[in-house]
Amino acid sequence: MTTSSPLGVHSEVGRLRTVLLHRPGNELRRLTPRNNDALLFDGIPWVDRAQDEHDAFAEALRSRGVEVLLLAELLAQTLALPDAREQAVALTTTDLRLGDQLRGWLRHYLTDLGPEQLAEVLVAGLRNDERDGPRTLVTALMAEDDFVIDPLPNLLFTRDSSVWIGDRPAVTSLAMPARQRETQLTELIYSFHPRFADASPIYGWDQEHVEGGDVLALAEGVLAIGVGERTTPAGVERLARTVFSLDLAHTVVAVPIDQERATMHLDTIATMVDVDAMVMYPNVAHRLSARIVRADGDDLVVGEPLHFLDAAAQAMGISELRLIDTGLDPVTAEREQWDDGNNTLALAPTVAVAYERNTETNARLEAAGIEVLAISGSELGSGRGGPRCMSCPIARDPL
Numbered sequence: 001m002t003t004s005s006p007l008g009v010h011s012e013v014g015r016l017r018t019v020l021l022h023r024p025g026n027e028l029r030r031l032t033p034r035n036n037d038a039l040l041f042d043g044i045p046w047v048d049r050a051q052d053e054h055d056a057f058a059e060a061l062r063s064r065g066v067e068v069l070l071l072a073e074l075l076a077q078t079l080a081l082p083d084a085r086e087q088a089v090a091l092t093t094t095d096l097r098l099g100d101q102l103r104g105w106l107r108h109y110l111t112d113l114g115p116e117q118l119a120e121v122l123v124a125g126l127r128n129d130e131r132d133g134p135r136t137l138v139t140a141l142m143a144e145d146d147f148v149i150d151p152l153p154n155l156l157f158t159r160d161s162s163v164w165i166g167d168r169p170a171v172t173s174l175a176m177p178a179r180q181r182e183t184q185l186t187e188l189i190y191s192f193h194p195r196f197a198d199a200s201p202i203y204g205w206d207q208e209h210v211e212g213g214d215v216l217a218l219a220e221g222v223l224a225i226g227v228g229e230r231t232t233p234a235g236v237e238r239l240a241r242t243v244f245s246l247d248l249a250h251t252v253v254a255v256p257i258d259q260e261r262a263t264m265h266l267d268t269i270a271t272m273v274d275v276d277a278m279v280m281y282p283n284v285a286h287r288l289s290a291r292i293v294r295a296d297g298d299d300l301v302v303g304e305p306l307h308f309l310d311a312a313a314q315a316m317g318i319s320e321l322r323l324i325d326t327g328l329d330p331v332t333a334e335r336e337q338w339d340d341g342n343n344t345l346a347l348a349p350t351v352a353v354a355y356e357r358n359t360e361t362n363a364r365l366e367a368a369g370i371e372v373l374a375i376s377g378s379e380l381g382s383g384r385g386g387p388r389c390m391s392c393p394i395a396r397d398p399l
């Protein structure tokens with residue numbers, strides 16, 4: 001691993017140097033038509049193909065000089081450390097569904113695993129019928145295919161389970177039960193892995209809900225934070241206080257978004273592709289409002305609602321935030337928004353990774369002078385997340 005790039009993210013579009021991805025693994029093989037809704041997937045992905053698509057995504061980033069860190073590798077390296085391991089086992093076995101007997105067995109079982117095996121079980125989960133431990137009242141009453149440890153198929157979307165704000169990683173607090181354990185793993189990595197020794201984590205999985213997909217670094221010291229299905233009003237308030245008190249930001253633009261699956265995070269409707277330009281879903285763009293939030297000592301000063309684009313431009317100190325619409329007509333735009341056409345990952349100003357399937361939106365981006373690196377995501381997209389959702393930038397050059 002190289003340590004050449006200083007860790008930290010001060011914008012959405014500064015040249016990307018280091019990014020955290022998670023190559024989808026056996027946790028995706030747990031999805032069935034019976035559990036995919038609860039596990040937040042809209043279908044059953046073909047796992048081998050999803051892995052190929054993800055490998056191509058990682059390769060596209062590497063080909064542009066980006067260092068790709070893989071979450072499973074960082075996790076296994078972290079779990080080689082005794083304190084991290086102990087914390088991982090303790091947190092995983094607090095689940096009240098287990099009961100004391102099963103919990104006791106599970107503690108021993110997990111403690112005896114090597115770091116790679118432990119990482120695999122924490123991510124892919126453990127089914128009742130995969131255990132060779134004693135039968136307890138709980139395991140007897142559970143179905144054979146119930147999970148003793150739930151799988152984490154949404155770990156693929158590394159954007160949500162942590163977000164770097166300036167030079168500190170924030171461990172988020174995920175709203176949906178299927179995702180809550182993800183942040184115990186990101187917290188372990190940032191707290192114990194030597195790569196992050198100089199960057200202690202802020203926030204925490206036990207605080208008010210905030211998901212990384214709702215947090216956009218509009219400019220140095222300026223964050224837009226969506227408030228909707230995932231991030232709560234209290235989450236924005238807590239995060240704003242935290243980043244202001246640590247001098248990691250001076251302005252938060254709080255943006256209410258519809259509480260619907262199609263718009264689960266702010267980055268499903270808008271992402272930045274240049275220092276002053278966003279690709280945005282036109283069906284909501286013109287009615288999106290926002291409030292500018294700043295600090296006055298320990299108090300938060302909350303502005304009146306403004307149009308989002310005006311609030312963002314004002315907070316960024318620019319005259320106008322340019323808008324590039326999601327493709328063509330309202331119906332095409334709706335289809336391409338659903339397929340994450342708005343969810344681009346900027347590699348530098350005017351260079352962005354996007355799903356190839358969103359041809360109309362990509363054509364508009366190109367017409368606006370944005371270089372689009374198109375990747376395929378037919379299987380990856382079945383979890384409803386695009387290139388931005390599947391990536392957590394760790395180092396970007398300052399603008």
Ligand SMILES: NC(=O)NCCC[C@H](N)C(=O)O
Pocket residue numbers: 039040041154157159160176179212213214264265267268383384385386388389
């Ligand atoms: N930032 C994002 O929009 N992430 C996509 C998360 C998709 C995942 N299946 C979820 O529902 O949480």
